[in-house]
Amino acid sequence: MxxxxxxxxxxxxxxxxxxxxxxxxxxxxxxxxxxxxxxxxxxxxxxxxxxxxxxLDRSSRPHRTPHRTPAAAEARVCHLRQQRKLGPARIGPILGIPASTVHRILVRHGLNRLTWMDRPTGTVIRRYERDHPGELVHIDVKKLGRIPDGGGHKVHGRQAGRPIRGMGFDYVHSAVDDHSRLAYSEIHPDEKVATCAGFLTRAAAFFQRQGITHIERVLTDNAWAYRKGLAWKAALADLSAVGTLTRAYRPQTNGKVERFNRTLLDEWAYQRPYASNTERAEALEPFLHTYNYHRCHTALAGQPPITRVNNPTRQYT
Incomplete structure (x- = not known):
């Protein structure tokens, strides 16, 4: 080499x-x-x-490996990893195999990181990504408790005598483009059909302003508004888009917006204590601007989502 x-x-x-x-x-x-x-x-x-x-340079990998761990032993290592979620230091003594060998086996089969597996079933998660912006948009709703004026328990502590029961909830509707990870969010008091349909229309307008001129498919969970709502179906028809539902109890299918929800909580909703619900709501737009235009994304080689909208054919490795 x-x-x-x-x-x-x-x-x-x-x-x-x-x-x-x-x-x-x-x-x-x-x-x-x-x-x-x-x-x-x-x-x-x-x-x-x-x-x-x-x-050109050839691979240095040998054509034959006579001393490689037998396939049956590798299968037992993978079984323990997927069924019991054990690491190399635990699997090695059970099977009488060095931990370093167990680690190489897990790497070979794509099981060396637990985040790459579905925790309940142990199956390897199949990652997917659409070819161009607008081909698929993920939509989901995150429910957050409202903050009383003067701040909640994150400001005063849980024992400060500031009950928040009866404050109600905010519903954060979010849409994420599958290819570019460009995101759009709005805060609403509910997740009814009319609210979801209006959000879809405004989200499509936002994506169009950024250069995503047409949305082909919209992926959502199995909430009633997405399954049966006539206004939702009418909004899809206006966009000439096809609505798709995830499998029941399979949030991994809608994983890009689920991961965005987690970022939303870490970097906006719980990023600092807020003195009121209005203050938290006003911080949403600056967060979205940073996320779309400045925040680096590991799936985009450290580039912000807007970069991939402007260069959809660029390869990110």
């Missing part, structure tokens, strides 16, 4: 082949390039056998 002191890079190998093809002796070309004759002949032989592809 190439390294910073390598005598031959891919460009150098091409130069070697060109000089030899021009009729010069291999030994002379090798001496000029500071390599041995066997090395020069090796790359010439690969070029004759495979053409341009033969000049």
């Amino acid at each position: 190439s390294h910073r002191n390598a005598r031959l890079t891919v460009h150098g190998r091409r130069l070697l082949v060109e000089r030899v093809r021009s009729g010069r002796p291999v030994a002379h070309v090798a001496a000029e390039m500071g390599i041995s004759r066997p090395t020069a002949h090796k790359w010439l032989r690969r070029w004759r056998q495979h053409g341009e592809a033969g000049l």
